[in-house]
Amino acid sequence: MIKKANIWYTLFDILVVILMTLVLLITLYPFVNSLAISLNDADDTVRGGITFFPRVPTTRNYELVFTNEKIYTAYLVTIGRTVIGTLGGLLLTSLFAFGMAHRHLKGRKLYTILCIIPMYFGGGLVPFYFLLRSLGLMNSFWVYIIPNLVNIWNMILMRTYFQGIPPDLEESARIDGANYITVFFKIILPISTPIVATIALFVGVFQWNSWYDAAMYVTKQELKPMQSVLMNIINEAKFAEQLAQAANQGGGVDLSNVAKGKKVNVRSITMATMIVTVVPIILVYPFLQRYFIKGIMVGSLKG
Numbered sequence: 001m002i003k004k005a006n007i008w009y010t011l012f013d014i015l016v017v018i019l020m021t022l023v024l025l026i027t028l029y030p031f032v033n034s035l036a037i038s039l040n041d042a043d044d045t046v047r048g049g050i051t052f053f054p055r056v057p058t059t060r061n062y063e064l065v066f067t068n069e070k071i072y073t074a075y076l077v078t079i080g081r082t083v084i085g086t087l088g089g090l091l092l093t094s095l096f097a098f099g100m101a102h103r104h105l106k107g108r109k110l111y112t113i114l115c116i117i118p119m120y121f122g123g124g125l126v127p128f129y130f131l132l133r134s135l136g137l138m139n140s141f142w143v144y145i146i147p148n149l150v151n152i153w154n155m156i157l158m159r160t161y162f163q164g165i166p167p168d169l170e171e172s173a174r175i176d177g178a179n180y181i182t183v184f185f186k187i188i189l190p191i192s193t194p195i196v197a198t199i200a201l202f203v204g205v206f207q208w209n210s211w212y213d214a215a216m217y218v219t220k221q222e223l224k225p226m227q228s229v230l231m232n233i234i235n236e237a238k239f240a241e242q243l244a245q246a247a248n249q250g251g252g253v254d255l256s257n258v259a260k261g262k263k264v265n266v267r268s269i270t271m272a273t274m275i276v277t278v279v280p281i282i283l284v285y286p287f288l289q290r291y292f293i294k295g296i297m298v299g300s301l302k303g
Contacts, residue, residue, distance in 0.1 A: 031278075038062070038271035045268045061272035065233055073222055074229035078208060081144040081225060085207040086200055092149045093199060094192075097158035098184050103167065115152050125216075132217055143217045144210070144225070154199045161195040162188060205281060230273040237269040 032052055037045055038061050040054035065071060099105060100112065122128075137143040165188065173183050189196065211227035218224060 034271040034274055037268055038275050040268060042268050061268045062276070064237070064269060065230070065272050065276060068229070068233055070221065070224070070229045071226070071233075074224055074226040077141070077223060078226040080141070081210075082204055082207040085145050085148060086204045088145060088149050089151065089154075089203040090196060090200055093151060093154050093203075094158055094189065094196065095184065096150055097155045098162055098180075098188060100155065101159045101162035115155070119152050129216070137217070139218055139220050139223065141223055144207070144213055147213070148203075148207070151203070154202060158192075158195055158199060161192060165191065201285070204284070208281060209277070227277065230277060234266065234270055234273055238266045 029052075033050070036050050036052055036054045039057055039059070040050055041056035041058045042060065044056040100108065100115075102108075105111070132138055132143060132147070135146075137146060169187055169191075170183050173187055178186070209227060211225065211231070214223070214225050214228045
């Protein structure tokens with residue numbers, strides 16, 4: 001009987017390993033395929049059939065991305081908004097959550113309702129546009145930061161986590177003469193690393209990938225983030241490829257960009273820009289993974 005049970009356990013383990021391997025391959029394949037296409041020659045990419053490795057390796061696609069002078073300024077803007085936006089968002093959201101988690105806060109239920117209403121009902125794009133203009137945030141770097149300093153959903157996660165912290169810690173500190181600010185920074189935050197890392201990842205990824213605010217509220221090219229500039233590079237590559245196709249068909253078009261178009265494939269440029277965008281997040285995520293998993297589970301289940 002024991003041997004039979006061991007055989008079933010062994011077969012189950014083998015099945016789990018096979019399933020997990022398939023899941024891993026299915027998950028990684030799009031990224032590996034994109035990397036292979038981004039490192040493949042544009043003329044060869046048109047043939048299709050690239051899977052895991054580039055057939056004709058080249059760095060031409062990345063050279064086209066990084067020869068655009070705007071990309072470096074855009075990187076600085078994106079890094080700046082990610083760092084400042086993440087730190088500012090963490091500070092204000094955590095302070096807000098700490099106050100909302102306090103048992104002795106008068107009117108806490110009313111404040112919670114007032115916070116939840118805007119999550120379901122918004123004023124619309126036009127009123128928000130006029131609000132930003134009246135505040136002088138149009139064509140300003142701070143339009144990326146100030147409107148996103150507090151996120152209600154992140155506040156609810158942090159509040160739930162803070163409510164799970166034993167109140168005796170705060171009470172003992174208060175007896176020793178500590179005020180609420182001291183309690184928050186010296187007691188609550190140091191023991192809340194999982195939820196802080198989780199919210200930092202949420203806010204950081206949002207700021208890094210954001211492009212909508214730049215498209216709607218910023219017209220100055222020097223303030224455009226990386227996402228907007230990379231999209232322009234893709235559009236330029238697409239235009240050059242269209243010119244090359246028109247020239248090959250004998251149409252009366254300007255041939256100044258045809259040579260460039262023959263060396264460019266929109267799919268290759270798109271994959272190269274995607275890799276340039278996701279690599280920084282992929283490099284950061286492993287350092288926050290264990291905190292992220294623990295924080296999102298505790299923050300969503302406690303309370």
